[in-house]
Amino acid sequence: MTGELKPVPRPTPETLPYWEATRRRELVHHRCDGCGAGSQHPRAVCACGSTDLTWTSCTGRGRLYSYVVVHRPEPVFADEAPFVLAIVELEEGVRLTTRIVDVPADPSALPLDMDVELRWIERGDVNLPVFAPAGPEGA
Amino acid sequence: MDAIIIGAAETDVLGRNPGQSVLGLNVEGGLRALADAGLEPGQIDGVAGACSPHGVAHALGITPRWVDSTNVGGCSFLMHVRHAAAAIAAGHAARVLVTHGESGRSRTGTVPRPRDPQSWTGQFEEPYGARAPYTRFTLPALRHLHGNGLDETALAQVVVAQRRWSSRVPRAGRRDLMTLGEVLAAPVLAWPFTVPMICMLTDGGGGLVVTASGHATTEQLRRSVRVLGTGENSDPLLVAQVPDPAGDSAARRAADDAFAQARIGRSEIGHVMVYDAFAHLPLIGLECLGLAPAGGAAEMVAAGETSPGGSLPLNTNGGGLAYTHTGMYGMFAIQEAVRQLRHEAAAQVPGVSTSAVLGYGGMFTASSVLVLARN
Numbered sequence: 001m002t003g004e005l006k007p008v009p010r011p012t013p014e015t016l017p018y019w020e021a022t023r024r025r026e027l028v029h030h031r032c033d034g035c036g037a038g039s040q041h042p043r044a045v046c047a048c049g050s051t052d053l054t055w056t057s058c059t060g061r062g063r064l065y066s067y068v069v070v071h072r073p074e075p076v077f078a079d080e081a082p083f084v085l086a087i088v089e090l091e092e093g094v095r096l097t098t099r100i101v102d103v104p105a106d107p108s109a110l111p112l113d114m115d116v117e118l119r120w121i122e123r124g125d126v127n128l129p130v131f132a133p134a135g136p137e138g139a
Numbered sequence: 140m141d142a143i144i145i146g147a148a149e150t151d152v153l154g155r156n157p158g159q160s161v162l163g164l165n166v167e168g169g170l171r172a173l174a175d176a177g178l179e180p181g182q183i184d185g186v187a188g189a190c191s192p193h194g195v196a197h198a199l200g201i202t203p204r205w206v207d208s209t210n211v212g213g214c215s216f217l218m219h220v221r222h223a224a225a226a227i228a229a230g231h232a233a234r235v236l237v238t239h240g241e242s243g244r245s246r247t248g249t250v251p252r253p254r255d256p257q258s259w260t261g262q263f264e265e266p267y268g269a270r271a272p273y274t275r276f277t278l279p280a281l282r283h284l285h286g287n288g289l290d291e292t293a294l295a296q297v298v299v300a301q302r303r304w305s306s307r308v309p310r311a312g313r314r315d316l317m318t319l320g321e322v323l324a325a326p327v328l329a330w331p332f333t334v335p336m337i338c339m340l341t342d343g344g345g346g347l348v349v350t351a352s353g354h355a356t357t358e359q360l361r362r363s364v365r366v367l368g369t370g371e372n373s374d375p376l377l378v379a380q381v382p383d384p385a386g387d388s389a390a391r392r393a394a395d396d397a398f399a400q401a402r403i404g405r406s407e408i409g410h411v412m413v414y415d416a417f418a419h420l421p422l423i424g425l426e427c428l429g430l431a432p433a434g435g436a437a438e439m440v441a442a443g444e445t446s447p448g449g450s451l452p453l454n455t456n457g458g459g460l461a462y463t464h465t466g467m468y469g470m471f472a473i474q475e476a477v478r479q480l481r482h483e484a485a486a487q488v489p490g491v492s493t494s495a496v497l498g499y500g501g502m503f504t505a506s507s508v509l510v511l512a513r514n
Contacts (some may be wrong), residue, residue, distance in 0.1 A: 007265045015262055040379070066278055068280075068329040070276060070329045073271075074270050077268040085274055085329075087278050097269055127265055
């Protein structure tokens with residue numbers, strides 16, 4: 001095997017808790033204790049003015065907000081094409097760019113607002129949160 | 140506000156030009172804008188651009204009293220016009236040269252952009268294979284279509300409408316008329332986006348000269364374009380976190396500021412340029428500008444209202460989809476608005492006297508708006 005390796009995120013001091021959590025296969029978001037708003041990447045001050053922000057676990061459930069099906073990716077991802085690059089909105093109201101996996105890369109299988117649940121793919125020394133169509137309740 | 144554009148020009152070549160560097164394209168754009176204004180470089184005391192304005196100043200023999208290198212991506216040049224107007228009003232400069240040049244296709248003299256795995260996008264987008272703009276800028280499009288009961292046909296209508304303009308513009312890079320079926324059947328890069336729904340990749344540049352009427356000659360005033368209002372705004376750096384693409388977004392906030400300053404109503408706008416790196420942007424942009432009702436832009440485009448002869452001529456050079464797109468299209472959107480208001484455009488809208496220009500930057504996360512008028 002030769003060629004470029006797939007990109008691995010390199011944490012900064014601000015994002016280290018997020019990526020350390022992924023090593024435990026735990027998805028967290030930066031949540032404001034003042035107003036409850038959250039975001040995937042950390043902030044110093046919430047838009048409401050509060051500085052009480054803490055890394056908080058996510059349930060891993062969400063909905064498919066939007067997506068594209070990538071047919072011509074950059075060369076390092078060519079072996080995965082076509083793949084579904086998506087925005088998922090978590091139950092906590094946080095949106096993130098991710099992949100939808102375990103489903104055909106076909107719009108007919110990907111209705112918007114579909115319930116999705118957390119999966120993981122390994123990448124370097126961290127794990128990347130990705131999502132799959134949610135199974136039936138209680139399954 | 141008293142700000143006018145007295146010089147506007149593009150580089151001779153738009154398309155493939157491997158013999159000219161990024162700096163060379165900026166310099167040529169600047170020199171042609173100066174010639175258009177009837178000025179010498181020594182009469183310029185402010186320089187702005189997204190690529191090394193101090194390098195451009197040096198190459199042109201200008202010693203600027205004021206420099207602006209704001210770079211938020213493709214709409215930077217709309218911000219430069221806004222910042223120049225403020226600087227001139229404050230007495231920091233009298234005549235500002237704004238330049239753009241980019242070797243988007245040939246990459247001649249382009250500073251390489253290595254991966255940065257510590258950046259926001261390097262951490263939260265690129266590991267998923269989201270790097271090329273057509274895999275990032277495009278992410279909210281399906282949500283907008285879905286929310287308004289539309290599908291990819293609405294994107295194809297934008298291409299069909301803009302080809303009606305570019306087919307009349309000799310300098311446009313893509314001039315063939317297309318049918319809906321042809322657009323939809325073209326190769327897919329990132330569904331729902333087919334090749335004609337994605338901007339061109341070209342080499343080129345341009346320049347603008349901004350001043351106040353008190354600094355302009357009678358001849359300069361005769362062909363000048365007035366800046367009535369400006370706005371700029373930004374959203375979170377990651378496209379997934381833009382609150383609402385067509386509602387609460389940088390573009391809507393920038394548009395509201397620009398129209399408040401311009402003190403003219405939306406109904407008075409006779410011509411529109413919306414930065415169209417991708418075919419969903421004219422739809423979302425018309426709604427953010429308040430020129431189409433929420434969810435109603437696609438219907439206007441399909442009805443021909445934005446096409447030649449329609450009530451709201453849009454992207455009359457063919458846009459980034461069909462005219463040219465160096466990577467930072469904002470300069471060319473302003474150029475076409477200026478040509479239309481001077482009544483010098485290739486596909487001239489008869490009698491047009493006002494224009495709204497909306498630019499996007501970053502990956503859909505920054506925006507700037509100019510409201511312009513025939514002086």
